[in-house]
Every structure is written in C-alpha cells, then in structure tokens.
Amino acid sequence: MKKFLLAAAMLIAPFATALASDEALLTEARKVATTLPPKLIVALQDEIKKSGAEGAIPVCKDMAPKMAGEISQQTGWKIKRVSLKARNDARAIPDAWEKAALEDFDKRAAAGESPAKLEKGEKIGNEYRFVKALPVQALCLSCHGPVDQLSPAVKAAIGQNYPNDRATGYAEGQIRGVISVRKAL
Numbered sequence: 001m002k003k004f005l006l007a008a009a010m011l012i013a014p015f016a017t018a019l020a021s022d023e024a025l026l027t028e029a030r031k032v033a034t035t036l037p038p039k040l041i042v043a044l045q046d047e048i049k050k051s052g053a054e055g056a057i058p059v060c061k062d063m064a065p066k067m068a069g070e071i072s073q074q075t076g077w078k079i080k081r082v083s084l085k086a087r088n089d090a091r092a093i094p095d096a097w098e099k100a101a102l103e104d105f106d107k108r109a110a111a112g113e114s115p116a117k118l119e120k121g122e123k124i125g126n127e128y129r130f131v132k133a134l135p136v137q138a139l140c141l142s143c144h145g146p147v148d149q150l151s152p153a154v155k156a157a158i159g160q161n162y163p164n165d166r167a168t169g170y171a172e173g174q175i176r177g178v179i180s181v182r183k184a185l
C-alpha cells in the first residue's frame, strides 16, 4: 500500500506543480490586465468633464498605449487592446487566439453571462496568454455608441484620425474588446 501511494504521489506531483504554476500565472496575468482599465476610465471621465468627448480622444488614443507601455516595462508582460471591430487598425486587430476568445465572449455575454467576468488564460507553447473582456459602459457611448448619437465634433475627430473606424454602434453591456496580455515563460 505504501509503495502504491508513493508511486501515485510521484505520478501526480508533476501535474500538481504544473497546476499550481498555471494558477500563479493566471493570478499574475489578471493583475496586470486589470491595472490599466480603471485608470483609463478615471482619466476619460476627468477629461470629458473638462473638455468634452472630442477633447478626451487623446486619452484613448495616446494615453492608453503609453500607460500600457509603462505597465509592460514594470511587469515584463506585453499588453494590447484588441477588438473584433477595431478603431485603430494598426494596433487593435486580434490574432487567431484573441479572435476566438472575443467570439466566445460575445456568445457568452449574449447568453446572459456578466461581461465583466469574462476572461481566459492559457499556456501556449512557451508563452502564457490572458484576455479579459472590456464591457461598454455609459461613459464609452460618446465615442463608441451609435453613429447618429455621436456629437459632430467627435464624429469629425474620429473620421480624421481613423478612416477605417468600425468601433461605433455599441450599446451598454456589449463587449468593446479585450485587454490582452502575454509573457514568455
């Protein structure tokens, strides 16, 4: 019996260790991915109050990637925002893994799951990858809502900066995109 238990333990131990390290990676990835959005929301709220939605465009355009870059440097994780309906073609087109997660999240949100809770973490090859859904809130609608509800100034600024914009027509509770983080192991 003792021998059997020892053999069983030896068989199970590597899996248990692998599970523990996956759990630690998931926790770390989640922490990195949830650092940026609340800061961005505060900055957007402040700037919209001060200078209107059109004046807040640089928050999403310049400040978001800058803050992502800083968090990357501090943590060693690469950070992106991607979407099935990208505004910025140069930065926000999802790769195959992100696209599959985005499509799965849309289905699950449509079936009633809370979008704020949708996330996926996975070890792929020599990398750990994690995505977390970014739900549309009332605050987002002045720049991502139905086109006929955007102010003329916002429409003009978006048209000028993003000729291929697809990121309008959203309603509250839909998923605007994901924050996507990855780290080489």
Ligand code: HEC
Pocket (backbone or CB within 6 Å): 041, 044, 053, 054, 055, 056, 057, 060, 061, 062, 065, 081, 082, 083, 085, 086, 087, 088, 089, 091, 092, 134, 135, 136, 137, 139, 140, 141, 142, 143, 144, 167, 176, 177, 178
């Ligand atoms: C003041 C206007 C404005 C508001 C408000 C705003 N956004 Fe954006 N959003 C933009 C702009 C401009 C971009 C393009 C950024 C770039 O050039 O990378 C963008 C890009 C994004 C992206 C990256 C993917 C893409 O399509 O390029 C996500 C995700 C996103 N916004 C989510 C949100 C969410 C969620 C909210 C509400 C919490 C929000 N945005 C509020 C203007 C805004």
